Amino acid sequence: MTSKILYVDDEDDIREIAQMSLELDPEFEVRLCSSGHQALQEVTDWQPDLILLDVMMPEMDGPETLRRLAAAPSTAAIPVVFITARTQTHEVARFLSMGAVGVIAKPFDPMKLAGEVKRLAKMHGRG
């Protein structure tokens, strides 16, 4: 069964690497967004199984994107995982309290990213 993963990050390079890393798992179908706005449009049509969301993005940052996702009934149930370089204890606690199901630290290990995402998707998957 394939899982649809949406990866949102304003850094082009990191998006590309994340896509390659995630696609090491043949069950993952990956789409990329470069901003929170784009992500909000994408989710309504595509309905991903899990969203990986960068925290520090211009205009609309990760937490704001999450807030809007949670506010819309059609997207509220999609599990969101933050992927960020800000991983101090209080920051992680704050992200989780916002409703994120997990936090993945940057720099991530490209050979382990898919496994980690799969684990989170399994734990928080819908249905």
Place this chain on the structure above:
Amino acid sequence: MTPIWQSLFTNLALVSILVGVWDLQSDVTGRFSERMQSLLLGLTMSIGSIASMATAQPFVPGFIFDLRSPLIAAAGFFGGWPAAAVAAAGAVSYRLYLGGQGAVTGVVGIIIASSVGLAFHWIVRSREKTTGDIFKFGVAVAVGSLLNLLTIPSAIMAGVIARTWLPLSSLTFVGAVMIGILLNRQFRGRELANTNMIYRAMVRELPDSLNVKDSAGLFLAANPATAILMRAGSADDLIGKSDFDFYPHGLAERFRRDELAMIQTGAILRVDQPALFPDGTEGWLATLKVPLRDEAGSIVGIITYNRDITEQKRNAQLKNEFISTVSHELRTPLTSIRGSLGLIAAGVTGELPPKAANLVRIAHTNSERLVLLINDILDMEKIESGKMAFELRRLPIRPILEQAIAANANYLPDRDVKIVLVDDAPRAEANVDPDRLHQVFINLLSNAIKFSPVGETVTVELGRRDENWMRVSVIDRGAGIPEAFRKRIFGKFEQADASSTREKGGTGLGLSIAKSIVEKLGGTIGFETEDSGGTVFHVDLPEIHSKETTPAGTVDLLAPIDHRTRVLICEDEGDISAVIAALLDAEGFSSDVAPDIASAKALLQIRQYAALTLDIKLAGESGIKLFRDIRASPHNPEIPVIVISAVADETKRSLNGSAVGIVDWLEKPVDPERLHMALGKIATRRIDRRPRVLHVEDDEGVLEVMSEGLGPDVSITFARTLREGQYAISSHHFDLMILDIALPDGSGLDLLSDLPSETAVIVFSAADVDEKLGSRVKAIMTKTKASELDVAKLVKSLLPVTQSDSSSEVSAGK
């Protein structure tokens, strides 16, 4: 009174006056250098001795008897050689000027006195002069003056000595002691004034606030900086007042509380506290409060020292913010670098030419190192700025250790270092933050692996230092820590030598972080190392005792610590050994873990185990080899073994025939119920040493007679049906089975396939059996031909000899 007494007494008065004059001028001369003061003392004593000679009454022509020698000697004693030289030179010149036939005697006397003074100066040069010293000085000067009398020309000697020796020596002694005491007091007084002046200046000029209060909180003394800080006019305005006169009530009350606590406990108080400065700015003060004690040692007040550390605090904060920002900014590009290199190095983008692959490997390894370094720097910053949150929970330490061991399983696979876990403090608990402690153990383990020789073993020991402290030791057999490095080892960015950074990796921050974490947990970290090799790092944590299990104070360090039965887990996968250990723990067993055959053998040699769980496919080796080695070894060769394997059935077949003492075969993942039963067999073995016999028989009468025939030295279990027999075999170990074939629910022969191969069998049945039943069936007896007692006799002869008295009745041979 004879003229000589009169003359000498007059002299003595002169001496007193002289010392008084010296004392008066010392207020002025006190500021001069030491050398200058010495010369002045010499000059004064020189003038004194000249005056002494000039006023002496002549009663032997050509001779002068006076008290010049105490003055000259005192110059040397108190002023050293410059004073001695000046005093002696003046006196000698004047004596020569006076001339007469006693001139030589006079000069010799001056030289003797000067020498005595210098000698005493040298003797007590490095300590305070005592009254004893001064009396000895007096005696020496008096003796010197008597010796001097011997230099008088012999023609007149007899008459002169008879008249002079007593007054001269006694008053010389009195004079010398008097000068000594007076000068000594004066020198001491001057030193005290000096010291006082220095201390006053120190306190006055100190830019930090320093003050002394009595136990009621009233100021006894304060320096100007205190007055400025408290917005008082001058330091004098503070005296007799308290904090309540200068600070808002709440603040003053808080200060007073701190002080009262300190007065009660006597503990030094150090605290960094926010403060409002006189210019209205907010900042930080480092406050130190020390008890003021009287001579009897009881606390009579408080000494307070306040230092403005606003600048340092601000700098530290800026530094921390800078480090935090830089590290996060570094992580973003590093994500791309590490990601790209990781994917290429893993071959995701296809095979690279060998040279390129090597370069990519180098770049990848170093990007990984950079990630670790940044993480460590951030951790360090978090600890130092107090931002690292510690969530303390009461937890058993072993699972945290097991996780750290499992996490290190794939660290530096080329080094092939095994980790053995020895647990002498099962269930030991402490208040810890599991994530942070995990970080500490990971660090110590990865260091131990890094510095171990290839293929060696690292031993992790969980034990107790004493009844209040548990100790986790990580023991390696590496080269040891170089002497020069030992003091710096917990410092930041410290590694034994620069080349090891490249060779061994690591950031040089790990141990520093580990130390900070352990200390935050209320513990200590330390190490012992030998130049010849091997290092033990130990983390000591305050243990929390469960009241019902280990009352504090009753731990006997020499006895087996837990009194529980110990099982050795031979398993190379940390996750699985942790599961088995937890199951064992729940069953009341404690356990150690050996990840390979060599360390399992080593542990079996030095420790007592009731059983062994064996992963038959240990990394790259065959557990079967271990099994055979154990059976052939002198150490506990009969140890019961529970085989745990992903391929239990397959192994069972390959071991067929030699599987003596295997209690059970368990498949992975381990079924707790099966393990429980297997452990039940071990437990019964240990408690009941009697041979165990299973009697499968549906005839109540036969059971009864057989039981009597076997007697009390054999433990008998009855099974009246096939089903009961099956259950008995699955839950206990038997040495022998007496088997009836015709059972209500089937054939007893069905039990033979489930029976461990080492259990002997005697078939005792009504029907004749002519099937071939295998070598372990020792006899087939028919109920019509043999009695129960015959069977019992045979059974006893087959059973292992027991230690009970009646065993002698049983023939031992099989």
